[in-house]
Amino acid sequence: MALKISRVEYYYVNVRDELGAGYRVLSALAERGVDLLAFTAVPSGPATAQFALFPDDPNTLLAEARAAALDLDGPYNALLVQGDAELGALAGVHERLFEANIDIYASMGVTDGRGAFGYLVYVREDQYDQAAAALGI
Numbered sequence: 192m193a194l195k196i197s198r199v200e201y202y203y204v205n206v207r208d209e210l211g212a213g214y215r216v217l218s219a220l221a222e223r224g225v226d227l228l229a230f231t232a233v234p235s236g237p238a239t240a241q242f243a244l245f246p247d248d249p250n251t252l253l254a255e256a257r258a259a260a261l262d263l264d265g266p267y268n269a270l271l272v273q274g275d276a277e278l279g280a281l282a283g284v285h286e287r288l289f290e291a292n293i294d295i296y297a298s299m300g301v302t303d304g305r306g307a308f309g310y311l312v313y314v315r316e317d318q319y320d321q322a323a324a325a326l327g328i
Contacts, residue, residue, distance in 0.1 A: 194274040196284075196326045199228060199311075201245045202252065202265030208240040216242055216261065223255035228271060229311055231299065245271070245311070268319045270326065272310040276302050281310060284326065291325035293318050 206212045213232055220227070226247040235241035246252035249266060256263050272284055281300065288295055293314055300310030314322040 194272065194280060196328050197271045197273075198323055198328060199245050199269050199271045200249045200266040201229075201243050201269055202249075202256070202263040202267070204242050204244065204256070204261050204263055205235060205239050206242065208234060208236075208238050212240055213242070219259040219261070220244070220252070220255060223258060225252050225255050229309065231311070245269070268314075268316060270312040270314070270322065270328075272300075272308075272312060274308060276306050276308045280308070284310070284312065287325050288312070288314070288322055291321060293322045293325060 204216065206216060217227075217230065227245055228247050229243075229245035231243040233241055244252060244256075244263070253263065272281075274280055285295065295312055295314055297313040298311060300308055302308045312322075
């Protein structure tokens, strides 16, 4: 697979940080037919976790999250980079954004163990369009 870079929307939901919180949120969405491109979870306070939901179809997520009584915050914008795990692929993405004077304030990625990767890039909302242009999307 060649390098594919896409604009994606994401939404936050804050939940009580307790055993099974991720399971409850993800299973409620799955039961309602919500397909996610990505999901992250981080602590956001002493008893709170923040889940970022990257839906394949934002309208479906919004409708089904309401039905599941999930209070979503968003939409926000990020960039999803997917491709073959070749040495320097992520460095090249960062280089293009650096040369365009774009501030990456967070990122995360993972390989699939078979030679491909997915990588989320968070940039400032006021630099989002400029970042997309720098990456050719």
